Amino acid sequence: MIGSKLKKITLFISLLAVLLIISGCLAEMRGQKITVQKRVGEDEIYEDYKEVTQKKQVQKAMDIVKNANWETTKKDMMRSADFQFQFPFKNSSEGKIASYSLWLSPDDEYLEIVTDSDKYVKLTKPDSEKLYEILIEEKLN
Structure with a gap:
């Protein structure tokens, strides 16, 4: 018993x-995902494009963005961003989200990113290729 x-x-x-x-x-x-939105037409209208949920890919993308050589400057771009992407701040109990606007260079060789807090970066070609492949699942140029 x-x-x-x-x-x-x-x-x-x-x-x-x-x-x-x-x-x-x-x-x-x-919370460990990246949400990607694609511009529709020439206006600033974006539609959900995809979500990156594979942990290694999310971490790699976060590392590229975090380790980029950011400039604190208001950058006026000539056209609306090609894509927008967001991911939650790691270890944030407040549910904050980091938002980025992403442009392809005219020759599709590198990426330019602007944040809501007026930070700008033009990624190196290798980082541009890696990030584009993670976010869009296509090769850059």
Whole structure:
């Protein structure tokens, strides 16, 4: 009789542990995505294009953006951005989202990015190629 109760308690504790581990993994994955929107026509109208949810790809894109040589300057671009992308700030309990506007250079060789906080960067060609492939799933030029 005691052995049967002990087995039930052990089973209950095991199931509880598995549920806690799974919920922890889901919480870690939640928010780790990049939302990409594509400009429609010549106006500033954007439609959902895709979501990048593969953890390695998201991290690689975040590293490229984070490690870029950003300039703090108001940059007026000649046309509306080709794409917009967003991802949540890592470790943000407030649910903040980082938003970026992305332009392809006229010769499609590199990417230019502007943030809402007036930061600008022209990515290197290798970083442009990597980021474009992650966000758009196509080769740049």
